[in-house]
Amino acid sequence: MQSESAIFARDPILYFADGNIVLSALTSEKKGTLFRIHKSVLSLHSPVFADMFALPEPPSGVNDAYDGVPLVHLHDDAIHVRELLQTFYQPTSLNLVRYDPNTPDKIRGCLLLAKKYQIKSLYDHLVKHFRADWPQSLQEWDALEEEIGLRLNQFQLADINTEFDINYVDDVFPEPASAIRLARELDIPEILPAAFYQLSRLDVTHDRDRWADYTGYDDFYTSLREGERSAHWSLLTSEELIHVFLGREGLQRFAQSLQWKFRHVACTKCCSGPIQDFFDSSSGTPTTC
Template identity: 30%
Template sequence: MSEPAAKRPKLASGDEDATMSDLSGGITRSEDFWLDDGNIILQAESTQFRVHKSMLARHSTVFKDMFSFPQPAEPLDPVVEGCPVVTLSDPAWDVEVILSIFYDNVKCSVIDLEKALSIDEIKAILSMAKKYDIAYLRDRALERLRRCFPTTVKAWDASFGDANGPTIHFKPPLDTVEAVIALALEHGIPTILPSAYLYLAALAPPEKIAGGDKSILSLEARLQCILGRDNLIREIHSSVQLWWYDREFMPPERCNMDQLHPSRAEVLDAFVTALWLTDERTVWDFNAKIPTPAEEKVARLCASCADTVKLCYRRVRREIWRRLPELFDLPPWRELKDFDA
């Protein structure tokens, strides 16, 4: 967990104008962010970044407050090429990600907020934005996560569309979703967990979820997904079975087709099969489109019967989605509150 944003980053000790060899061994300069006219050096891990106080203060209230501290008559902090060195506890790559956004005209800058980002980039942005109070970057990262892992069925359907705006690179998909869940647990973003757990269960069978990389997602979170997956399967099965007693599911008096078409029992059996498990033993992904083989049966129905089946399908999606958090052992939707709420 990052240090609280209110803490001033620790300054390295020393009182002389240090050279590269004076500092601890293995220190390297950033290739992209060693700016000749920079007036402060950030050191993260073994990498130093020479940048501008004004640029940092413009984006971060934490850095702005740090630079407003009264300066002692004789500097107590080490300097390199006349610049004070500020040691950060953040990963060097996270610092580089943030600087590449601040300095969007520096060569090799690769972070474009108008394009899809990797989950590692989003993690770096969110971690640094929370710690250093960079509100606009924090909000952009959260917006992207919530767009990909929403709280409503309508938004879930839209998340698979091309017009959904900048999202996340799901490459590889399984590791990406696992990292999203870990990020939500670390930073207190529970609203994205139900749909993220659903997505994980739709990507992999239970043994693959349980046997995944524990450095990405903890065993506890993996077990929570597997148990929720089982709850989801039972909920889907029982909900579809209730169609047999639903008077609005293919009522004979509303059938307007003279020739024979699939019976209620055949259609119901097709849905039970389609919504049970895939050949890879993954769960239904809540797609708005009726899955095969049920879709093939519905296509052979008269218009009236097909409409009733589609209505029941939409109702099941809404009802199970309403209970999705509870199926994964989470509070109801209305009680899920993110850290920025």
């Protein structure tokens, strides 16, 4: 076995009596799982497994047997292996919903193994779903914002305790930090602009991983009921946090420059005199006519 200290158990579902290959894998807690499945199913989906099983000699890693069939030790997380195999044997088990904030966590394991074992159809399907949650154009962003606004109005007008299973728009729309983590891990850069922009609009104290420790606990949930959003801020690296704050400052400066420009245009239409007359000498901000 992969570890003498690990205790292996047969998977309660993915262990078929007529299977002709056993895969073993460990979880992060060093608990082992055995999957008895079919070479033909693995070969159908993965050229990596197909090539492995086509070898005339036992492939690297097949150095043991279990329950009368070859045993292959995988160096992948058992939870991820189970998720991948379920897409082969139980396709409906991967229930994906548009805009689900938990999508990155749901698909990460399958994406990692689909990429490793060259399961292109599954990889492309999951990436397409992931990308669709994050706008790629201004029109798509406006459409998402409109949908969020409509959902917020529903919550505010209805008795959320009886008419909805959830209480906040935060529960039904994409979460940016986990999306950034997955996109950078698997090189899916298309979603990064929208995810970073969404983060730049959020209060850094609204951390999904530290709700219970937040000193303004009640105020935090009041903000969520009013439509504010939160993020898994603790997932970000220091470099990513710097990108967020630099982007936020850049947006603020741009908005301020537009404000000054529009005020200047308004002043020049109704006032006369040099431009400096319309700025406060102490702060440098535009004055009104």
